[in-house]
Amino acid sequence: xxxxxxxxxxxxxxxxxxxxxxxxxxxxxxxxxxxxxxxxxxxxxxxxxxxxxxxxxxxxxxxxxxxxxxxxxxxxxxxxxxxxxxxxxxxxxxxxxxxxxxxxxxxxxxxxxxxxxxxxxxxxxxxxxxxxxxxxxxxxxxxxxxxxxxxxxxxxxxxxxxxxxxxxxxxxxxxxxxxxxxxxxxxxxxxxxxxxxxxxxxxxxxxxxxxxxxxxxxxxxxxxxxxxxxxxxxxxxxxxxxxxxxxxxxxxxxxxxxxxxxxxxxxxxxxxxxxxxxxxxxxxxxxxxxxxxxxxxxxxxxxxx
Amino acid sequence: xxxxxxxxxxxxxxxxxxxxxxxxxxxxxxxxxxxxxxxxxxxxxxxxxxxxxxxxxxxxxxxxxxxxxxxxxxxxxxxxxxxxxxxxxxxxxxxxxxxxxxxxxxxxxxxxxxxxxxxxxxxxxxxxxxxxxxxxxxxxxxxxxxxxxxxxxxxxxxxxxxxxxxxxxxxxxxxxxxxxxxxxxxxxxxxxxxxxxxxxxxxxxxxxxxxxxxxxxxxxxxxxxxxxxxxxxxxxxxxxxxxxxxxxxxxxxxxxxxxxxxxxxxxxxxxxxxxxxxxxxxxxxxxxxxxxxxxxxxxxxxxxx
Numbered sequence: 001x002x003x004x005x006x007x008x009x010x011x012x013x014x015x016x017x018x019x020x021x022x023x024x025x026x027x028x029x030x031x032x033x034x035x036x037x038x039x040x041x042x043x044x045x046x047x048x049x050x051x052x053x054x055x056x057x058x059x060x061x062x063x064x065x066x067x068x069x070x071x072x073x074x075x076x077x078x079x080x081x082x083x084x085x086x087x088x089x090x091x092x093x094x095x096x097x098x099x100x101x102x103x104x105x106x107x108x109x110x111x112x113x114x115x116x117x118x119x120x121x122x123x124x125x126x127x128x129x130x131x132x133x134x135x136x137x138x139x140x141x142x143x144x145x146x147x148x149x150x151x152x153x154x155x156x157x158x159x160x161x162x163x164x165x166x167x168x169x170x171x172x173x174x175x176x177x178x179x180x181x182x183x184x185x186x187x188x189x190x191x192x193x194x195x196x197x198x199x200x201x202x203x204x205x206x207x208x209x210x211x212x213x214x215x216x217x218x219x220x221x222x223x224x225x226x227x228x229x230x231x232x233x234x235x236x237x238x239x240x241x242x243x244x245x246x247x248x249x250x251x252x253x254x255x256x257x258x259x260x261x262x263x264x265x266x267x268x269x270x271x272x273x274x275x276x277x278x279x280x281x282x283x284x285x286x287x288x289x290x291x292x293x294x295x296x297x298x299x300x301x302x303x304x305x
Numbered sequence: 306x307x308x309x310x311x312x313x314x315x316x317x318x319x320x321x322x323x324x325x326x327x328x329x330x331x332x333x334x335x336x337x338x339x340x341x342x343x344x345x346x347x348x349x350x351x352x353x354x355x356x357x358x359x360x361x362x363x364x365x366x367x368x369x370x371x372x373x374x375x376x377x378x379x380x381x382x383x384x385x386x387x388x389x390x391x392x393x394x395x396x397x398x399x400x401x402x403x404x405x406x407x408x409x410x411x412x413x414x415x416x417x418x419x420x421x422x423x424x425x426x427x428x429x430x431x432x433x434x435x436x437x438x439x440x441x442x443x444x445x446x447x448x449x450x451x452x453x454x455x456x457x458x459x460x461x462x463x464x465x466x467x468x469x470x471x472x473x474x475x476x477x478x479x480x481x482x483x484x485x486x487x488x489x490x491x492x493x494x495x496x497x498x499x500x501x502x503x504x505x506x507x508x509x510x511x512x513x514x515x516x517x518x519x520x521x522x523x524x525x526x527x528x529x530x531x532x533x534x535x536x537x538x539x540x541x542x543x544x545x546x547x548x549x550x551x552x553x554x555x556x557x558x559x560x561x562x563x564x565x566x567x568x569x570x571x572x573x574x575x576x577x578x579x580x581x582x583x584x585x586x587x588x589x590x591x592x593x594x595x596x597x598x599x600x601x602x603x604x605x606x607x608x609x610x
Contacts, residue, residue, distance in 0.1 A: 087486050181392050183509070184527045204488070205510035206522070217511070217603045219522030222489045258606035292607075298522045299604045301563035302597075 002066075003245040005033040005238065006045035006106055006131045007121025007144075009052070009070070010078035013094075014230050014275060017086055024276035025056045026080060028121035028144065031234035034280050035267045036119065036242030037063040038288060043112045045069035045131065049077040049100045059281070068109040075100040088226050089203065108134045117245035120164070121234055122146050125156040132163055140244060140252045142166045143195075144237045150176050161194035165252070168237050170201045183208060197257060199240070201233055209261050211254040218261050219299055221269035221291055228275040232268045235280075239267030266291040307371075308550040310338040310543065311350035311411055311436045312426025312449075314357075314375075315383035318399075319535050319580060322391055329581035330361045331385060333426035333449065336539035339585050340572045341424065341547030342368040343593060348417045350374035350436065354382040354405045364586070373414040380405040393531050394508065413439045422550035425469070426539055427451050430461040437468055445549060445557045447471045448500075449542045455481050466499035470557070473542050475506045488513060502562060504545070506538055514566050516559040523566050524604055526574035526596055533580040537573045540585075544572030571596040 007029030013022040029046045036042050042065045050072065060067060076099040084091045106127055116139040120128035128143055135141075143164040149157050150173060157177075161167060167190060169177070174186040183200055187210035190198045198210040202220075209216040243263040244252055266288055273279045312334030318327040334351045341347050347370045355377060365372060381404040389396045411432055421444035425433035433448055440446075448469045454462050455478060462482075466472060472495060474482070479491040488505055492515035495503045503515045507525075514521040548568040549557055571593055578584045 182529055184529045188529075202510065205507065206524070208527075215527050215603050216606065217524030217527070218606070219511070219524065222513075222520050222522070224487055224489045224493075255606075262606050296607050298520050299606070301521065301523070301560075301567050301604070302601050 001117060001245045001248045002041040002043055002115050003036050003117040003119055003241045004043045004045065004108075004112055004115035004131075004135070005029050005036060005119045005121055005241070006128070007032060007123050007234070008078055008101060009046040009048050010080055010101075011052075012079070012230060012276065013081040014228055015083040015094075016088065016228060017084065019227075019275070021275050025059070026230060026276060027078060028123065028231075028234040030060075031231035031271065031277060032119055032121040032144075032238030032241070033060065033065050034063055034277055035235040035238030035264075035271070036245070037065055038239065038267065038283065038285070039242030039263070040117075040245035042066065042242070043069055043115050045106050045108060045112065047071040047073060047100050047104045047106075049073060049075040052077045059277075069106075069112055071104075073100050082230070084229065088229055091229075106131050116140070117241055118142065119237060119241040120144065120160075121237060125149050125153050125160040129156065129160050129163070132160075140165050142168060142237065142241050144168045144233065145173065147173050147176055158193060161190075164195050166197040166199065166257075167195040168199045168201065168233070168240070170203070170233060174200045197254075199261060201236060203229075203232075207236070207261055207265060209257060211257070214254045216254070216258045216261065218258075218265055219295065221265060221295060222298065223269055223272070226272045229272050230275075231277070232272050235271040236264040236268040238264075240264035262292060262295055263288070266295065306422060306550045306553040307346040307348055307420050308341050308422040308424055308546045309348045309350065309417055309420035309436075309440070310334050310341060310424045310426055310546070311433070312337060312428050312539070313383055313406060314351040314353050315385055315406075316357075317384070317535060317581065318386035319533055320388040320399075321393065321533060322389065324532075324580070326580050330364070331535060331581060332383065333428065333536075333539040335365075336536035336576065336582060337424055337426040337449075337543030337546070338365065338370050339368055339582055340540040340543030340569075340576070341550070342370055343544065343572065343588065343590070344547030344568070345422075345550035347371065347547070348374055348420050350411050350413060350417065352376040352378060352405050352409045352411075354378060354380040357382045364582075374411075374417055376409075378405050387535070389534065393534055396534075411436050421445070422546055423447065424542060424546040425449065425465075426542060430454050430458050430465045434461065434465050434468070437465070445470050447473060447542065447546050449473045449538065450478065452478050452481060463498060466495075469500050471502040471504065471562075472500040473504045473506065473538070473545070475508070475538060479505045502559075504566060506541060508534075508537075512541070512566055512570060514562060516562070519559045521559070521563045521566065523563075523570055524600065526570060526600060527603065528574055528577070531577045534577050535580075536582070537577050540576040541569040541573040543569075545569035567597060567600055568593070571600065
């Protein structure tokens with residue numbers, strides 16, 4: 001089965017303590033779509049300007065990502081510039097230019113509306129809802145979000161949450177959304193807002209997954225070096241959604257989501273090893289299985305009864 | 306088999322955002338010995354003053370902890386006072402009175418020197434070494450430490466590390482000891498200092514265990530409320546050591562240590578539910594197995610090959 005991915009597509013300028021690169025392929029939908037493409041076919045919905053480099057389009061195409069939903073319009077592509085601090089755990093946004101993204105209304109091609117797996121990657125919750133309005137039979141809908149929308153569009157986000165099966169957000173955002181300091185409480189509180197499942201990303205500390213009376217704690221892959229954390233969360237969400245779509249189960253279960261979270265973590269662990277999506281260009285299915293098995297060994301301590 | 310536990314025994318005054326209690330049973334050896342006692346017999350080595358309340362001695366005794374190595378001397382018991390801040394993740398020491406601890410030289414009773422499992426709970430590394438000097442055939446030696454000793458007694462600590470099988474420390478201390486920001490790098494670096502195994506405690510994020518080309522990531526028990534984090538690390542170390550001693554294997558393996566880390570985490574998860582060691586008074590073997598199985602379920606996502 002296919003997964004529909006909607007989100008931002010942009011050109012990023014990223015500075016870390018050791019390097020700086022300009023005009024990199026970026027945006028939540030770029031990371032999520034490429035990550036998902038390692039598991040399933042992908043229908044991409046997004047917008048870029050006429051300045052968007054052709055090689056980036058070719059890269060999507062090489063990953064067999066369907067581009068009927070990619071609008072290329074007059075004007076400039078969305079741009080983001082950010083800087084990571086010493087430990088790569090915190091970053092500052094240096095500038096944002098919305099450009100063509102400012103008047104983006106995601107209108108789905110007719111053949112996309114029946115896509116059964118939907119990943120609403122990080123964009124304004126009103127746009128995420130607008131996409132969902134056009135879906136005829138979504139089987140499993142995942143939304144990602146960020147602190148910005150909790151700050152400036154909380155009502156839109158709360159309205160969206162009633163319509164999605166799963167929310168993905170990071171630890172700070174989970175605390176911000178609920179006012180709970182305990183992530184365990186926060187995960188449970190967010191489920192009350194609508195999503196049956198909640199994944200709280202904790203960066204180097206892994207990820208917590210909450211279901212109805214079910215809980216999964218996934219350790220992060222033990223990386224020694226991170227080169228660029230940009231897009232780690234989007235890559236996680238894409239891998240998770242792509243894995244689910246690849247199974248085409250009649251119902252997504254908690255047990256399936258455990259594996260999906262691990263695959264998402266594996267994809268993210270590779271992505272942070274290089275700037276932009278560079279590591280994804282050479283990634284293989286064997287690489288993915290290798291780290292999946294490493295995480296399996298790293299979490300094992302007994303037999304379940 | 307028995308485990309020998311040496312460390313501090315004290316009276317704590319603890320303030321959290323919701324409560325304050327004075328003259329509580331505390332100290333690294335108190336927490337570690339009681340925790341270990343749920344798995345094996347314990348030989349306790351420590352010192353208190355004549356003001357040490359008899360009920361605390363009776364509590365140790367009720368846990369079948371051997372007290373031949375407990376020195377009760379003229380003077381006042383070691384006292385510590387600390388305050389936890391809003392999220393309970395940071396604390397300030399308000400006062401320390403070393404009292405009888407200032408001139409403590411741990412001399413082992415003759416029947417202790419052959420104990421095969423040794424937990425050098427958190428005290429000055431010179432005292433930890435002094436205890437080790439008196440052991441005739443230690444099979445597995447675990448040391449705990451803290452930031453204070455890395456700051457003021459690093460040479461003593463480095464000398465000790467060459468003689469122990471395992472070091473337990475928290476994430477901040479691992480970074481401080483190695484100068485590495487990555488905990489994965491830090492764990493590997495510490496192994497080069499001597500210990501075959503290193504456990505890095507991460508509080509609410511669980512624990513990382515490093516061996517030779519082996520790695521285990523243990524998630525924390527999903528607690529919603531923490532009442533007093535004091536002694537969590539000591540309780541972790543005690544449960545870990547007690548579990549190892551209970552097996553009496555000819556050799557401690559990485560697979561055994563995985564389970565030991567989980568049992569340590571389980572004991573710590575109970576201990577932080579109440580002030581001092583109060584939760585330990587009613588804890589049962591069934592409680593321990595219950596949370597062990599919960600952690601097993603919370604970490605499971607596939608079969609190891």
